[in-house]
Amino acid sequence: MKHLLKQYFGYDDFRPGQKKLIDSIMAGRDVLGIMPTGAGKSICYQIPALAMQGTTIVVSPLISLMKDQVTALNQAGVHAAYINSSLTESQISMAFANAKKNTYKIIYIAPERLDTQQFYDYSETADVTLVAVDEAHCVSQWGQDFRPGYLNVAAFVTRLEEKGKRPVLCAFTATATKEVKDDMVCMLGLRDPNILVTGFDRENLYFAVERPKDKMEAALRYVTGHEGESGIIYCNTRNGVEDVCEMLVAHGVPAAKYHAGMSNQERMENQDDFLYDRKPVIVATNAFGMGIDKSNVRYVLHYNMPQSMENYYQEAGRAGRDGGAAHCVLLYAPKDTATNRFLLENKETKKEITEEERKEILERDLQRLKVMTFYSTTKECLRKYILNYFGETTHMDCHNCGNCDADFEKHDVTQLGRQVVNCVYEVRQRFGINMILGVLRGSKNAKIIRYGFDRLKTYGKLADYAEPTLRQVIDALLQEEILIQTADQYPVLCLGKGYAKLKDEEFLLMIKTEVRKNVTGDGAGGEAEKAGGNGQAKGALGKSALDDAGFALFEKLRQKRLALAKEERVPPYIVFSDKALIDMCQKHPRTLEEMLGVSGVGASKLEKYGKVFLEVILEAKKGT
Ligand code: ADP
Numbered sequence: 001m002k003h004l005l006k007q008y009f010g011y012d013d014f015r016p017g018q019k020k021l022i023d024s025i026m027a028g029r030d031v032l033g034i035m036p037t038g039a040g041k042s043i044c045y046q047i048p049a050l051a052m053q054g055t056t057i058v059v060s061p062l063i064s065l066m067k068d069q070v071t072a073l074n075q076a077g078v079h080a081a082y083i084n085s086s087l088t089e090s091q092i093s094m095a096f097a098n099a100k101k102n103t104y105k106i107i108y109i110a111p112e113r114l115d116t117q118q119f120y121d122y123s124e125t126a127d128v129t130l131v132a133v134d135e136a137h138c139v140s141q142w143g144q145d146f147r148p149g150y151l152n153v154a155a156f157v158t159r160l161e162e163k164g165k166r167p168v169l170c171a172f173t174a175t176a177t178k179e180v181k182d183d184m185v186c187m188l189g190l191r192d193p194n195i196l197v198t199g200f201d202r203e204n205l206y207f208a209v210e211r212p213k214d215k216m217e218a219a220l221r222y223v224t225g226h227e228g229e230s231g232i233i234y235c236n237t238r239n240g241v242e243d244v245c246e247m248l249v250a251h252g253v254p255a256a257k258y259h260a261g262m263s264n265q266e267r268m269e270n271q272d273d274f275l276y277d278r279k280p281v282i283v284a285t286n287a288f289g290m291g292i293d294k295s296n297v298r299y300v301l302h303y304n305m306p307q308s309m310e311n312y313y314q315e316a317g318r319a320g321r322d323g324g325a326a327h328c329v330l331l332y333a334p335k336d337t338a339t340n341r342f343l344l345e346n347k348e349t350k351k352e353i354t355e356e357e358r359k360e361i362l363e364r365d366l367q368r369l370k371v372m373t374f375y376s377t378t379k380e381c382l383r384k385y386i387l388n389y390f391g392e393t394t395h396m397d398c399h400n401c402g403n404c405d406a407d408f409e410k411h412d413v414t415q416l417g418r419q420v421v422n423c424v425y426e427v428r429q430r431f432g433i434n435m436i437l438g439v440l441r442g443s444k445n446a447k448i449i450r451y452g453f454d455r456l457k458t459y460g461k462l463a464d465y466a467e468p469t470l471r472q473v474i475d476a477l478l479q480e481e482i483l484i485q486t487a488d489q490y491p492v493l494c495l496g497k498g499y500a501k502l503k504d505e506e507f508l509l510m511i512k513t514e515v516r517k518n519v520t521g522d523g524a525g526g527e528a529e530k531a532g533g534n535g536q537a538k539g540a541l542g543k544s545a546l547d548d549a550g551f552a553l554f555e556k557l558r559q560k561r562l563a564l565a566k567e568e569r570v571p572p573y574i575v576f577s578d579k580a581l582i583d584m585c586q587k588h589p590r591t592l593e594e595m596l597g598v599s600g601v602g603a604s605k606l607e608k609y610g611k612v613f614l615e616v617i618l619e620a621k622k623g624t
Helices: 002-009 018-026 041-051 063-075 089-100 111-115 117-125 148-162 178-188 215-225 238-250 264-275 309-316 335-345 355-377 382-389 414-426 433-440 446-451 467-479 497-503 548-568 578-587 603-623
Strands: 031-034 055-059 080-083 106-109 128-133 168-173 194-197 205-210 230-234 255-258 281-284 297-302 326-331 407-412 483-485 493-495 510-515
Touching: 002 041, 002 603, 018 031, 018 041, 018 168, 018 194, 031 178, 041 055, 041 128, 041 168, 063 080, 063 106, 063 603, 080 089, 089 117, 106 111, 111 117, 111 148, 117 148, 128 148, 148 178, 168 178, 205 355, 205 382, 215 230, 215 238, 215 297, 215 326, 238 255, 238 281, 255 264, 264 281, 297 309, 309 326, 309 355, 309 382, 335 355, 355 382, 355 467, 414 433, 414 467, 414 483, 414 493, 414 497, 433 446, 433 467, 467 483, 467 510, 548 578, 548 603
Parallel strands: 031 168, 031 194, 055 106, 055 128, 080 106, 128 168, 205 326, 230 281, 230 297, 255 281, 297 326
Antiparallel strands: 407 510, 483 493
């Protein structure tokens, strides 16, 4: 298997989890692989497909995804094809005719096609030994991506079984919730599957949350500081996309935009501009991304906080698929929580659900929003927070995220916390954060006077403290569940089950204030950046990995890659990933044989591109 990995994909080792999944498939056992975005699911079925006799059918939800995967496979020397609605009828007939002749090792197909006469005819005679279901959560009605066509998978496998040759069935997804997991096993007809949840950690990703005073400015500074690098900027709304994109373009940044309000054609064009590196930056709503396999995305910047950790990790996970260092930066503002709440409350739901079900869904959504808000406000290790959320217990700080890199000063705010709680109690747990802050800081707001809250004991008690500090205290109280925030339209602060903690003499409520320069360069405390911090302008990719000569060579290799990609009309990352180019800059191969030692260079790519890239490297060497 390792030999196949090197020969076709040019990689030396399997990533965590890949080997186990592959071994299981090879032993003839069904599997369900749950791995985060970018962890390398495709290899888990592509390697067995190459090792096994017969053909592998891959069920995949998206046309762009299929096209990308098939192009990449053919580049790697694997005969693969896709069959979906982007082909004309005669192209489809041709593909099936070739398939019948066993021309393809791997066929990607849209789920709806499994239920067509042409496919029935094909599967009558075909030797299908493996069926792989990509984005398998689409079979579940629990998620937002339900796709009825996925229900055809089970029937297709049964048909083959009735003919006496049941293929191995393997399914892959990044969604790990229990409901979806159960659905996948049941609805796809997985038989006693080996269910593997592989490490959710993506070591090459650097996580950071920032609260810039001016998000536009922060975004611009970040993007211009990472010039030439490919990045995605996610906004919550179409208007947000328009504004941010316009601002970037006005400052000379080659940025494209993508949201559901644009025509299909415009979206496709913009997506291609991004994929082909004609425009390195794309500003988009969450409509963008599923099936985007671009491996050299060096950063994902969230202009707004998303609605759940699931969404965040999936979107952020689109950075650094090639394994090279990449940034995931979230620009947070408290307003994001309110906007998201509004969006969730006004979300269109399917008509057939009852009012009770609607309420249940909303409650679940708001709970997820809460978890996301905690991520955005925590001062603890961000990676630890993410991994714990996805069920991996870890107690170690990662020392590779914005919070671990920041210098925090810890403050004991237990007394302030008590005052806040007293105030919540005094207003009978019937008001929200703004009212509590107003009372504590002694505001003369008309509402406060009208309610007579200026006569409360806690009125003006914390007038000396800045509002952001008190908000931090409230965040800490919420995290400790000493207070809870109701899920109403106008959320109210109430005492929570953690209230008892305050009775414990030894309990300390701590907040951290930070002294650091942010990744976006919006210095919060003005302290010099820590050595080894990842916020340099050169960016995630840059200086730490390469010296100046290396960087110059990288640029030359990148130009060569762009030229070749243009000639062949494929996205540049299909020729070689950034990681492969960086590896070339570090290893300086002098012969084709040495070139084969570069990560991402397999036999087929060596034959195709080895010489051309070697020439660039040798030429640069002469010049130094
Ligand atoms: P997923 O489908 O899980 O989101 P992909 O299958 O697209 O992820 O893989 C992400 C990237 O990781 C791809 O560029 C792929 O070539 C690369 N990759 C996969 N396995 C390995 C490996 N063992 N070593 C190095 N890179 C790998």
